[in-house]
Every structure is written in C-alpha cells, then in structure tokens.
Amino acid sequence: MTDRRYPAEVTADFEPPPVSFEDRSGRTITIRAYDGSESARESLVDMYTAFDPADRAQGIPPGQESQIRRWLETILADDCLNIIAWDGDTAAGHATLVPDGDAYELAIFVLQAYQEAGIGTHLIEALLGYGVENDIEKVWLTVERWNRPAVGLYKKVGFETSNAESFELEMAIRLAPESDDDSE
Amino acid sequence: MKVLLGIGGSEDSIRALKKTVDRAESAGDDLTIGILQNPNADRTPDEIESQVREYLSEHAVDATIRHIEGDPGSSLVDIAESEDYEKIVIGGGQRSPMGKIQLGQIAEFVLLNSHTTVTLVR
Numbered sequence: 001m002t003d004r005r006y007p008a009e010v011t012a013d014f015e016p017p018p019v020s021f022e023d024r025s026g027r028t029i030t031i032r033a034y035d036g037s038e039s040a041r042e043s044l045v046d047m048y049t050a051f052d053p054a055d056r057a058q059g060i061p062p063g064q065e066s067q068i069r070r071w072l073e074t075i076l077a078d079d080c081l082n083i084i085a086w087d088g089d090t091a092a093g094h095a096t097l098v099p100d101g102d103a104y105e106l107a108i109f110v111l112q113a114y115q116e117a118g119i120g121t122h123l124i125e126a127l128l129g130y131g132v133e134n135d136i137e138k139v140w141l142t143v144e145r146w147n148r149p150a151v152g153l154y155k156k157v158g159f160e161t162s163n164a165e166s167f168e169l170e171m172a173i174r175l176a177p178e179s180d181d182d183s184e
Numbered sequence: 185m186k187v188l189l190g191i192g193g194s195e196d197s198i199r200a201l202k203k204t205v206d207r208a209e210s211a212g213d214d215l216t217i218g219i220l221q222n223p224n225a226d227r228t229p230d231e232i233e234s235q236v237r238e239y240l241s242e243h244a245v246d247a248t249i250r251h252i253e254g255d256p257g258s259s260l261v262d263i264a265e266s267e268d269y270e271k272i273v274i275g276g277g278q279r280s281p282m283g284k285i286q287l288g289q290i291a292e293f294v295l296l297n298s299h300t301t302v303t304l305v306r
Contacts, residue, residue, distance in 0.1 A: 018220065057281070058280075058283040058284035058285045058286065059284060060282065060283050060284055071283055074283060075283070098281045098282045099281065100280070100281040105280055105281050105284075106282075107282050107283045108282070142280070142286070144285060166242070166286070166289075166292070167287055167292060168286070173266070180209065
C-alpha cells in the first residue's frame with residue numbers, strides 16, 4: 001500500500017452535508033451526516049438487505065443480514081465518516097470514509113431504485129466536502145475497470161489513477177496539501 | 185486428491201492452511217504444502233514452516249512440506265503442472281480497511297495462468 005501515488009494538486013471545492021436537491025426522477029433527496037442513531041443504522045441495514053448482489057464490489061456489501069450488521073459495525077465506527085442520502089425515511093444511498101493509516105478509503109453505494117438519478121454525484125461531492133471539513137488529507141478507492149460510469153464519476157470530481165497494476169483500478173485524490181510530518 | 189497448497193505467510197494464506205489441512209484430514213487428500221517467498225508477507229519462510237508443523241501436529245494428516253524458491257506464482261503453477269497435481273489451493277485475498285476483498289499478485293498470476301484447477305480459500 002505504500003506505493004500509492006496521490007495527485008500533487010489539491011481538490012477541495014466541495015459542499016459538505018447537509019445538501020438537498022431534486023433527483024432526475026423528481027424525488028427530493030437530502031444528504032446528511034450519519035448521526036450515530038439506531039434508526040439511521042437500521043435504515044442502512046434495510047438498504048443493504050434490499051441491495052442487488054449484482055452491484056456488489058469486491059465482496060461488499062455482504063449478502064446476509066448478520067454479515068451486513070457486522071460490516072456496518074466496522075464502517076460506522078467513530079473514526080469513520082459516513083453520510084446518508086435520504087428520500088424521506090428511506091436510505092437511498094450511503095457513502096463512507098474509513099481510516100487507513102494517514103489516508104482514508106472511500107466507498108459509495110446507491111440503492112438500485114435510486115440509481116442513474118444523479119444521487120451518486122451529489123453523494124461523493126458531499127462526502128469529500130465532509131472530509132475537507134474534518135481535515136482529511138488523502139482519499140483512495142478501488143473500482144472495477146469495467147465500471148465506466150463509476151470511473152467517470154470519480155475522474156469528474158478529481159480522482160486520478162494511482163495504481164493500475166491489479167484487477168481493480170485504484171484511484172486517489174488529495175483534499176489538503178501534504179503536511180510537514182508526511183515523510184513519503 | 186493430489187493437492188498443492190501454496191502459502192506465503194499473509195493472513196489469508198494461514199486461513200487457507202487451516203481449511204486445507206482440515207479438508208485433507210476428512211477427505212484423505214494427498215497434500216503438499218509449498219512455502220512461498222512472498223515479499224509482502226510479515227512472516228519469514230522459517231516462521232511459516234513452524235506454524236505449518238504446529239498445525240499439522242494437531243491433525244492426522246501426513247503432508248509433505250517443501251520450500252518453493254523463486255517467483256511464487258509461476259513456481260506454484262509450474263510444479264502443479266509438471267508433477268500432475270489435481271488442484272492448487274491458495275489464500276482468497278486480504279481485506280481492505282473498508283472490507284473489500286483484494287487479491288494479491290500471487291493469486292492473480294495463478295488464477296490467470298494455471299491449467300490446474302485453483303481453489304481460493306475464503
């Protein structure tokens with residue numbers, strides 16, 4: 001993991017949550033930071049229980065409810081940053097930043113009924129805005145090479161390819177200038 | 185079944201060791217455990233060997249242990265093919281902090297190049 005390359009340029013012009021917008025199907029979607037409540041967590045369990053396994057990425061989200069709960073326990077921990085896209089009381093999408101040394105790993109999921117409505121773009125921008133707000137410097141992710149819409153979205157917001165030598169494409173973005181104690 | 189297990193010392197390879205030895209015990213596999221030189225692993229080949237011997241001592245499996253020199257992926261594939269193994273077993277990948285499954289370079293090479301059946305242990 002030490003050979004990951006981050007862009008030299010900083011990209012940090014993102015609006016943090018809360019963000020409200022009308023999606024391309026006319027639904028009013030509100031993106032809010034995860035508040036740590038049990039009801040928000042249960043809404044995520046519902047979202048991932050209904051999630052189409054065809055949209056799994058490298059084994060996540062898991063398929064069984066017990067595994068979903070165990071996985072959410074890890075990524076909803078206090079040292080992670082989570083935001084949820086709400087359609088009323090329904091969790092339509094979720095994006096997360098999980099600490100990994102001096103950087104954070106990013107993942108984003110949109111429930112099938114809410115895909116291709118522009119929610120993914122708003123989610124990732126809001127998550128990166130939330131990251132800037134919380135002084136995060138570097139973010140990376142992996143994405144399937146064939147998933148062109150996702151790769152296009154990540155490029156659009158400022159991610160660059162950081163490692164192209166594995167099955168999955170690895171991309172990275174810099175949200176803040178390199179700090180002094182950074183000795184890469 | 186004549187099985188060649190390749191382990192390089194990463195966490196997933198240790199899991200593969202346990203599951204493969206357990207299976208060999210119940211299925212009566214003819215098991216060879218190949219210790220690979222994985223530069224990304226935390227354990228040295230000698231540390232791996234003592235871990236292998238310790239696990240084997242708790243099970244009624246008469247496995248052969250050998251150290252495989254050189255490039256791990258290609259050596260494993262070459263040995264399996266030239267010595268008529270029926271199956272290669274390797275670890276099924278590490279997990280990222282997010283929980284995503286990530287295949288290492290050894291697994292990638294073996295999957296794409298082996299003419300012998302490959303099992304990834306999860």
